[in-house]
Amino acid sequence: MQEVPYGEVFLINKPLEWTSFDVVKKVRNALKIKKVGHAGTLDPLATGLLIVCAGKMTKQIEGFMGQEKEYEGTFVLGETTESFDLEKPVEFVADASEIKLEDVKRAAAELTGNILQIPPMHSAIKVDGKRVYESARKGLEVKMEPRPVEVREFEILSYQDREVKFRISCSKGTYIRSLARDLGEILEVGAYMSSLCRTRIGDFKLSQAKELLPLIEEIKARKANENL
Template sequence: MSSQEKPYGAVFLVNKPYQWTSFDVVKKIRNALKIKKVGHAGTLDPLATGLLIVCAGKETKNIEGYQAQEKEYEGTIVLGKTTESFDLEKEIKEVAEPSHLTEEEIHHAAGRLTGDILQVPPMHSAIKKDGKRAYKAARKGIDVKLDPRPVRVLRFEITGIDLPEIHFRIACSKGTYIRSIARDMGEILGVGAYLSVLKRTAIGTFKLEDAWNLDSLVAKIKSEQHENL
C-alpha cells in the first residue's frame, strides 16, 4: 500500500442465513476479503435471520456505535408450549392449552412488556457469568442464575393472532433478548411460550431491504478483488 492510499474500511449489510451463526458470516466475509480485521455489530442467534452489520478494516472501530442503535424485529411466538432455550434449538414441551386466551389479554401482556423493563437473559445465550459464556454451562446441564438487566422495548405490536401463534413487531434497545420476551409473555399469560420465528428488519437507519444475500456479497467482493489485481 502506498503512502497516498487510505487504510481499507467497509461496512456490509448482510441478510444472515437461517442456521448460520453471526461468526460464520464474519468468517466467510473475512476469507473473501483476505484481511483479519472483520467483525459484526450485534449477534443474531443461529435460528434467527435478517440484518447483520459486518465491519471490515478501519470500520471495525465503529462497531460499538452500530451495536448501540435501536433494533427492530418481526417474528412469531407460539403459546402453550416452551423449550429450555425459548426457541426451536431445544425440545418442545407442552405447558397449557392457550385457546381460551382473548385478544385483549394478549395485547395487555404485550403492553406489560413495553417500555423500560427488567429482563433476565436466556441461559442459552452468549452473555457472560463469572467470566464464562452462559450457554456453555447450560449445554452441560449446569443451572446458571442470570441477573435481570434493564432494557427498553420502544414498541411491541401484535400484528396477527392465530392461536397458538402470535405474530409481532418489536423495536428495542441494545441487549434485549426477544426469546426472553417470548418466555415472559408465556408466563404473564400462564400458558408458556417460545419463539419460533425471528427476523431482524432494522438497526438504526439501516434496513434489511438494503442488505446483501451472503453468497452474492462474497461473489461481488471476489470479483472486485480480481479486477484490482
C-alpha cells in the first residue's frame, strides 16, 4: 500500500519580535522536513495569525496569500519614524492636540476602497532584484511605484491622547504602515504604527491559532511517538 504524502496546515499566533521566517524555521526543525513555508509575512513588531504550510500543503500557499486580511492595531499621531513603525526612532512632526475623532474618521474614509499605495522603504518588496529594506538600511533611496490595493474597511475603534485604535480589512499586498503614513499626511501631523495584530486571513481566525512554543512541543511529542 502506497503511503499518502504528508501535508499539514498550522495556524500560529506569531510572537512579538519573531520574524515570519523564524517561525517557519522552528516548525521545520520540529517536523524534520524541508518543505515548510508561510502564507504572508508579518513584520517582527507585529503579532497575530500566521499560516504555516508543511509538506504537500505548501502548494496551497499562494491561495492562502491571496485571501483578504484583517488587522487591529494602534497608530500614534503627531510623530513618525523612518519605517512608520517602532523599528526606527520616533521623531516629532506636529502638535496633534487639535485633531478630533471626526477628523480621523474623515481621513480614514479617504483611505478606504480601491486606492494606490506606495509601500514603505523598510519592506521586503524587491526592486531591481534587491529587497528594498536592504537598500534602506544602507541609506540608499529606492523609487517605489504606487500599487493598487483594496481597503475594504477602515474602522476607527477609538481615538484618545493621539492614539488611534483601528480595525482594517484589506487585500493582499496592503501595507498597514503605509496607511499610518498616509493618515498622518492627510491630517498634516504625521503618524506611525505602534502596534499591529493580524486577526484574520480569509475564513481563518486568530482565535483558532495556537501559541508557537506549545505547538512546537506538541509536534516534537508527536514525532517521538511516531518513532516508537
